[in-house]
Amino acid sequence: MNTGVIVIQREQIRETLLELFEAETGEAIPALTDDQNMAETLGLDSVDMVSLIMQLERHFKIRLSHEELAGALKVGQLLDLVEIKVNAPKDASAEEVQRKAA
16 A cells, blocks of 8 residues: 655665765765764864755755754764654654654
């Protein structure tokens, strides 16, 4: 039975994040691994992060709150959050999505 729900896979999100990161920094990155720290390992400052998050939100048509992002210091944590958000039912409350991300 086709429910019309499109599931976006984690690797698709990773590829999009990689493309956005490279466009933001102008540097080629061979790969993004879950354990990479976005500030320390990848060198993103707060301005880069804000821009990257805004682009992710626009690309995937989602909203990420400051509270949700506070715990997303590593690539894997950000991927987890975006994956949950993009695949959440459109009628899911923000509290439900946050609970799943915790």
